[in-house]
Amino acid sequence: MxxxxxxxxxxxxxxxxxxxxxxxxxxxxxxxxxxxxxxxxxxxxxxxxxxxxxxxxxxxxxxxxxxxxxxxxxxxxxxxxxxxxxxxxxxxxxxxxNLVEDDFSTGVLDRAEVMAGLTGVPLREREALILFYLHDLSLDDCAQILGIPPGTVKSRLHRARLLLRAHLIEKGYAA
Known part of the structure; x- marks a missing residue:
């Protein structure tokens, strides 16, 4: 592309x-x-x-x-x-x-629920997740866009994954 x-x-x-x-x-x-x-x-x-x-x-x-x-x-x-x-x-x-409904009766994460879970992740980490995973950009491209070193992007991604997981568990999803 x-x-x-x-x-x-x-x-x-x-x-x-x-x-x-x-x-x-x-x-x-x-x-x-x-x-x-x-x-x-x-x-x-x-x-x-x-x-x-x-x-x-x-x-x-x-x-x-x-x-x-x-x-x-x-x-x-x-x-x-x-x-x-x-x-x-x-x-x-x-x-x-909170604009997100708390109906998690199926126990299966769909894309909308993951997107809603992103609201529980701080802005810096959320932005790294979105650029890296949802826009499929490389670490170097993410680093350039965010104006930070690639190592910092890695750190933010790691922290964002942990925070997203914790937020979703808090909402009732099993680990």
């Missing part, structure tokens, strides 16, 4: 609107899912994703390494997300209640 992205980026930089449309179509859902997993509501994820795309499209002509499009785009998305979170936590606001 990286080769296709690189070609589309070059074509888009040369003014090909179809290539730009293809890039946005390919990456719209992964970007939205990343942001959604970090935020409380789909509507908020829509807004932050839109801001990220706006910033990325303005900066696309300056992208020097088209083969690094995915980490570049996720880095822009992360910065947009962090700016939003910084603004959100700077202003006092009421904390919403």
């Amino acid at each position: 990286h080769t296709d992205d690189a070609e589309l980026v070059i074509r888009a930089q040369l003014g090909d609107r179809r290539a730009l449309t293809a890039l946005v179509e390919r990456w719209h859902l992964p970007i939205w899912q990343y942001v959604r997993r970090m935020l409380a509501t789909p509507a908020l994820a829509d807004d932050v994703s839109q801001e990220a795309w706006s910033a990325a499209l303005r900066a696309l002509p300056r992208l020097k390494q088209p083969d690094r499009f995915a980490p570049w785009l996720l880095t822009i998305t992360r910065r947009t997300l962090m700016n939003h979170l910084r603004d959100k936590y700077a202003a006092p606001a009421p904390v919403p209640g």
Whole structure:
């Protein structure tokens, strides 16, 4: 997919609107899912994703390494997300209640329950989990996006797995 992205980026930089449309179509859902997993509501994820795309499209002509499009785009998305979170936590606001239902009658984890379990993992560790496991990025790409060394990504992943496991056990799942 990286080769296709690189070609589309070059074509888009040369003014090909179809290539730009293809890039946005390919990456719209992964970007939205990343942001959604970090935020409380789909509507908020829509807004932050839109801001990220706006910033990325303005900066696309300056992208020097088209083969690094995915980490570049996720880095822009992360910065947009962090700016939003910084603004959100700077202003006092009421904390919403638990929006996740506690019906775990089947005893089997499905994707939605794991996603809900992510809310019990601190932001730094959750972000590493999402990038590494859900976006299938390498440790080096995660490190570049997060702006930390690969060893720190490994540490955060380890801690995140432990915290996710503990959170799910607390919700009633057996180890």
